Amino acid sequence: MEQLVEERNWAGNVTYRAPRMARPRSVEELQDLVASAARIRALGSRHSFNDIADTSGTLATLDGLDPQISVDAARLTVTVSGGTRYATLAAELQRQGFALHNLASLPHISVAGAVSTGTHGSGDSNGNLATAVAGIELVTADGSIHTIRRGESPDFDGSVVALGALGIVSRLTLDIEPAFDVTQTVFENLAWDQVLDNFDGVMSSAYSVSLFTSWSGTTVDQAWLKHRTDSFTGGGSDTTTEGGSIPTFYGGTAATGARHPLPGVSGRNCTQQLGVSGPWSDRLAHFRAEFTPSKGEELQSEYLIPREHAVDAIRTLRGLSDVVTPLLMIGEIRSIAEDNLWLSPNYGRDGIGLHFTWHPDQPAVEAALRLIDSELAPFAARPHWGKVFTSEPSTLATLYPRFDDFIALAARFDPTGKFRNTFLERTLYGNW
Numbered sequence: 519m520e521q522l523v524e525e526r527n528w529a530g531n532v533t534y535r536a537p538r539m540a541r542p543r544s545v546e547e548l549q550d551l552v553a554s555a556a557r558i559r560a561l562g563s564r565h566s567f568n569d570i571a572d573t574s575g576t577l578a579t580l581d582g583l584d585p586q587i588s589v590d591a592a593r594l595t596v597t598v599s600g601g602t603r604y605a606t607l608a609a610e611l612q613r614q615g616f617a618l619h620n621l622a623s624l625p626h627i628s629v630a631g632a633v634s635t636g637t638h639g640s641g642d643s644n645g646n647l648a649t650a651v652a653g654i655e656l657v658t659a660d661g662s663i664h665t666i667r668r669g670e671s672p673d674f675d676g677s678v679v680a681l682g683a684l685g686i687v688s689r690l691t692l693d694i695e696p697a698f699d700v701t702q703t704v705f706e707n708l709a710w711d712q713v714l715d716n717f718d719g720v721m722s723s724a725y726s727v728s729l730f731t732s733w734s735g736t737t738v739d740q741a742w743l744k745h746r747t748d749s750f751t752g753g754g755s756d757t758t759t760e761g762g763s764i765p766t767f768y769g770g771t772a773a774t775g776a777r778h779p780l781p782g783v784s785g786r787n788c789t790q791q792l793g794v795s796g797p798w799s800d801r802l803a804h805f806r807a808e809f810t811p812s813k814g815e816e817l818q819s820e821y822l823i824p825r826e827h828a829v830d831a832i833r834t835l836r837g838l839s840d841v842v843t844p845l846l847m848i849g850e851i852r853s854i855a856e857d858n859l860w861l862s863p864n865y866g867r868d869g870i871g872l873h874f875t876w877h878p879d880q881p882a883v884e885a886a887l888r889l890i891d892s893e894l895a896p897f898a899a900r901p902h903w904g905k906v907f908t909s910e911p912s913t914l915a916t917l918y919p920r921f922d923d924f925i926a927l928a929a930r931f932d933p934t935g936k937f938r939n940t941f942l943e944r945t946l947y948g949n950w
């Protein structure tokens with residue numbers, strides 16, 4: 519069951535230092551593994567860009583567990599095992615006539631890993647993916663199973679975005695809804711001035727809106743608008759058709775072919791665009807489930823900013839374009855609704871995600887991030903837990919009102935520090 523490894527994350531910028539990897543075939547095997555380990559962590563689909571998943575002991579990957587996708591149509595929930603990826607879950611839900619409220623840009627990410635870091639898609643009324651969690655089953659330090667349900671356990675709000683610190687998630691129950699269709703339309707070369715003058719109008723103009731930008735110049739490269747075609751009322755359309763021909767959107771015009779967020783790259787691996795209606799499972803992510811990049815030549819960072827500071831924070835980043843743009847492949851702006859999950863970057867505030875897909879030059883990226891950290895500090899920017907960040911632990915503690923409560927929760931669940939790792943020592947406990 520266990521083997522020696524020298525394994526890397528998806529981006530290749532982290533080599534896991536764990537001397538052992540284990541692939542349990544059942545929850546019982548996982549329980550034995552956890553009970554007997556001195557140090558252990560779960561490894562998801564390896565899409566994080568830092569050492570958050572690593573351990574000095576055993577890395578347990580749950581992709582050997584059957585997904586066991588079980589829909590409760592009466593309660594509108596689905597329960598899945600801890601290694602399930604969104605691509606698998608979304609296809610099965612759609613087959614059964616159900617939907618998740620949202621997806622991240624890529625469907626190949628594991629549900630448990632995404633939820634653990636507060637991974638999100640976009641949409642003014644859409645909470646991050648962790649907000650769909652109605653219950654989790656954890657294998658805790660002594661190997662026993664602990665079930666935590668929303669509305670029943672006072673620990674729930676601290677246990678969902680938990681950075682792997684409380685135990686290994688063996689099963690999750692998520693909210694679902696009846697399946698819906700989505701159209702996706704891309705607009706190009708929006709006028710920055712118009713976008714910033716009408717920022718709320720832009721971001722609320724569809725169920726999910728993403729703006730792709732290099733943070734420089736006078737135009738926003740692309741806006742991706744994902745509209746629900748059912749009776750959902752949370753997003754209207756502010757597109758206009760001038761002269762009865764090509765639709766426009768805040769100075770941008772509708773793309774006439776499939777687009778990729780990166781300039782000059784073919785859009786064939788991206789989900790269907792051009793306003794063609796189709797299932798949520800084939801539209802809410804940016805990239806197709808059939809296209810599985812096994813590794814990436816990129817790094818990513820992201821800051822979550824309170825909605826009221828969005829325009830000022832964007833102006834600040836545009837002012838740093840001399841430093842940022844040369845290191846950048848593309849930037850993205852998304853919106854995420856407020857939640858109550860203690861370590862969620864959206865805890866207690868509607869947020870805007872300011873994202874950077876970087877060329878893989880880590881030292882240069884970290885230098886730029888230190889500058890961005892200080893420039894965005896007045897806006898209480900919270901870094902994405904799963905991406906590259908340089909924020910000081912002392913700063914992180916001040917950004918999360920329930921930070922100390924989470925530390926106490928982790929100490930209660932994991933008194934011997936079985937799930938603690940270098941990342942947690944650094945970010946939660948300030949031990950370098």
Ligand SMILES: Cc1cc2nc3c(=O)[nH]c(=O)nc-3n(C[C@H](O)[C@H](O)[C@H](O)COP(=O)(O)OP(=O)(O)OC[C@H]3O[C@@H](n4cnc5c(N)ncnc54)[C@H](O)[C@@H]3O)c2cc1C
Binds near residue numbers: 560623629633681903
């Ligand atoms: C190409 C790409 C696109 C991305 N797009 C987005 C996006 O659109 N939006 C966004 O917000 N983020 C995005 N991310 C970031 C990504 O969603 C997060 O880093 C996420 O946490 C990765 O999940 P994972 O399953 O790969 O987990 P890993 O990177 O393997 O692990 C992440 C954390 O989850 C924990 N974990 C994993 N499984 C379990 C489990 N069963 N029990 C307990 N803890 C567990 C790990 O211990 C670790 O702490 C993207 C990343 C990539 C590479």
